[in-house]
Amino acid sequence: MKNTPEWKQYEWLISKIFHDSYYSIKTTILHDANIKGQYSERSRQIDILVEDKNFKTIIECKYYKNPLDVKGIESFLGMYNDVKADYGIVVALNGFSKSANKRVSEYNDKIKLEHIDLENAFNSFNYQSYGKVNDICNNCNNDFINGTMVPGLLLWKGGYSLEVGGILWIFNLSKCLKCGNKTLYCDSCGVVKDIGKNEFCCEYSKRFLDLLENDTL
Numbered sequence: 001m002k003n004t005p006e007w008k009q010y011e012w013l014i015s016k017i018f019h020d021s022y023y024s025i026k027t028t029i030l031h032d033a034n035i036k037g038q039y040s041e042r043s044r045q046i047d048i049l050v051e052d053k054n055f056k057t058i059i060e061c062k063y064y065k066n067p068l069d070v071k072g073i074e075s076f077l078g079m080y081n082d083v084k085a086d087y088g089i090v091v092a093l094n095g096f097s098k099s100a101n102k103r104v105s106e107y108n109d110k111i112k113l114e115h116i117d118l119e120n121a122f123n124s125f126n127y128q129s130y131g132k133v134n135d136i137c138n139n140c141n142n143d144f145i146n147g148t149m150v151p152g153l154l155l156w157k158g159g160y161s162l163e164v165g166g167i168l169w170i171f172n173l174s175k176c177l178k179c180g181n182k183t184l185y186c187d188s189c190g191v192v193k194d195i196g197k198n199e200f201c202c203e204y205s206k207r208f209l210d211l212l213e214n215d216t217l
Contacts, residue, residue: 013124015048018089019031019048027050029048029049038082038083046059046079046083047061048061058079073103086110087109088110089112090114137151139152152178156174157172162208162211164207171185171186173212195209
């Protein structure tokens, strides 16, 4: 993990930013997704995919030393049209050329260009925990060196519940972008558990995960 390329670490940071900004119970946000192009009829890799029942947004991360030029933008526009996205966002480490900005003007608000440098990306998550919940994965935290690399970032999903005897048990789930480890937070117990270790804070958290695994929730 220590040799993870910088462009991949930047992509993790951007994924975390957009996940925390746009996630809701009705919205699905996927990192490193694939969509079949309607014209190319081939699988298209999407850095970040944001979907709900009304719209589909694709987000592309560009870790380039120089401002992204018009050629890079046109490549993104080709994929945007191919997968029939409603909105598109290109995030670039060092911004965009003048011609790149002009190229997307015909799309009005459908295409947005965002300049997010590494410093601002690093400041987008919390190193410290808030209550029992943390933004950083405990499973791969031993490899993390503060200030020199991106830690394993957790993408939390809330709004899960299990009703037992008229009482709702609330849960949050997360997946680490770095190691893929999954974590469960039981709101009733106030406990965070590593799902992979099969350790449960209560019988209801185990029942919840069994139902989730069998897709019966």
